[in-house]
Every structure is written in C-alpha cells, then in structure tokens.
Amino acid sequence: MSMNTLANCPKCGKVFVKGIRSICPECYQVVEEEYRRVYEFLRKQENRKSTITETSEATNVSIRQIREFIREGKLTLVDYPNLAYPCDSCGKNYIVQGNICEECRTKFNKELRNSTGFEQKTHNREGKNAGYLNRIE
DSSP states (O other): OOOOEEEEOTTTOOEEEESSOSSOHHHHHHHHHHHHHHHHHHHSGGGTTOOHHHHHHHHTOOHHHHHHHHHHTSSOTTTSTTOOEEOTTTSSSEESSSSSOHHHHHHHHHHHHHHHHHHHHHHHHHHHHHHHHHHHO
16 A cells, blocks of 8 residues: 655645655756756865855755755765855854754753743742732632
8 A cells, every 4th residue: 555645846836646755756856957966066176165155156056955955965064065054043154954053052042941931930920929819819
C-alpha cells in the first residue's frame, strides 16, 4: 500500500502526488538545475571563496535557495567557507547554520526567560491576592 498523497507544491501551488519529494516534479527539476549552476560556479578555483551574495548574483539563484542547499548538506561550508548568510533576525551577523545568530538566540532566550518569570510572578501575586480577597468576603 502506497503512502503517496495529493498535495500542493509549496513552490508553485500546483497539485501533485507527494511521495519522496515535497515539491512537484517540475519544481524539482528547476531546483536541481539551480543546484547544478551553483555547484559549477563554486567548483571553479577562483570562485571557491565567493560569498553567498556573489554566488547568488553570478548564478541567478536566490540566496534563500542557496541557504536551502546548505541546510540540506548539498553545499558544505568546509568547502566554501564564505557562504555564510545573514541572520534572519538582525541581518548583521553572518551564520553558517540555522536561521538566527548566537547573539540573537541568546537575546531571545533571555527575553523568553524574563517573560516566563514575569508571568510566573504575576500568577503568584494573583494567587496571594485572591486568597486575601476570599478572606475579606
């Protein structure tokens, strides 16, 4: 019994039978062609130190797609060290994996802890006040 289901391609919206790939066959072919262009560009000795922006401009492949190739392991930063890309949050720090830099991750974690701590303190106060109000009535 097959586990294939109908789905809309996240790239073009076309309905296709989703199996091994999460995009339709036509978009898959486009992505593979984009990968071929990026790979052919980067394998030339003079281009190995190109940045992600330079690679995108030279190959006409979006930075987003090149980042996807990196995430999928098709391009390794060991081979192409300058393919770091900007943090999705601050845009100023360049990273080699994930979506946000360590600085922003630390900031978000601190904000989350502070927010959770604030909610906990507020909840505790309300609980104490509720007990006090119940004793008055």
